[in-house]
Amino acid sequence: MLDQVRTHLLTKFPKAHVEGMLKHYVKMTADFQASEWENATVKGGKFVEAALKGICGVAGVAVGKGKDFKAGAAIDDLIRLPRGTPLHDSLKTLLPRACRLVYEIASNRGARHDPDEVDSNESDATVVMATCSWMCGEMIRVATSGTSGAVALDEAQKLVDGLAEKRYAMLEEVDGRLWFHGKKAKPREVALVILSRGYPKRMKREDLLDALERHRVRKGNAQVVITRLKTDRLVDDGPTGLYLLAPGRQLADEVLRESGQKS
Secondary structure, eight states: OHHHHHHHHHTTSOHHHHHHHHHHHHHHHHHHHTTOHHHHHHHHHHHHHHHHHHHHHHHTOOOOOGGGOOHHHHHHHHHTOOTTOSSOHIIIIIHHHHHHHHHHHHHHTTTOOOTTSOOOHHHHHHHHHHHHHHHHHHHHHHHHTTSTTOOOHHHHHHHHHHHTOOOBTTEEEETTEEEEOOTTOOHHHHHHHHHHHHTTSOBOHHHHHHHHHHTTOOHHHHHHHHHHHHHTTSEEEETTEEEEOHHHHHHHHHHHHHTTOBO
8 A cells, every 4th residue: 555655656756755654644544543633743744844845846946955945935935936936836736725724733843832722742643644645646646647557636645544444463464464453252253353454445255254264264254254244334345345334334443453463
């Protein structure tokens, strides 16, 4: 998933800034999942700096290095580019404005709230996380626009969501085969966890059957499990395989948390 996102972004944006974006995005999501709100917000600010430098590089807007880099000035320069400048509209307006929102939160608020006020660090981090996620997806869309490998925003967003995949110690992949080591896990729980590992991609029904049989579930019982996942509206069974729906993803997370396997 990370390699796909990197490849798409590199079709337009400078490598150094793409690597910076992805590094900070992955760290931001890890902090967010661990409820480290202040750290997640700070990482979001760093993500925006890298993204903004990448956009300026494409636009030909000069920015300072190190401490001489001024995010506000760079945003203003992008927005003020003359009409008719051969640059995608999103790079001139939408993305710079999104950068300003995140940068303002990360720079001016963070954990520096008045102690007598309601702590809004979680709310700040939620806004930052959602905005950075949209930005990453939009940059993929812009980078691939007009190419044979053009990626729609909804598809780009699925790739970005994959970067935020939760990591669990007892869920591993060996030569393409998934294993869940949760103790006393029921077949339905095993199926949900395995499908969640493959999200946002679909999994072939036969592959899920094989995975369940590896976990000592008889083939007949495994087929019943999959059928019930469909009737309970936890998966979408399409021509290319099974897609884990939001309620199914939530249940999978609960299984992993209750097993105490989150690393």
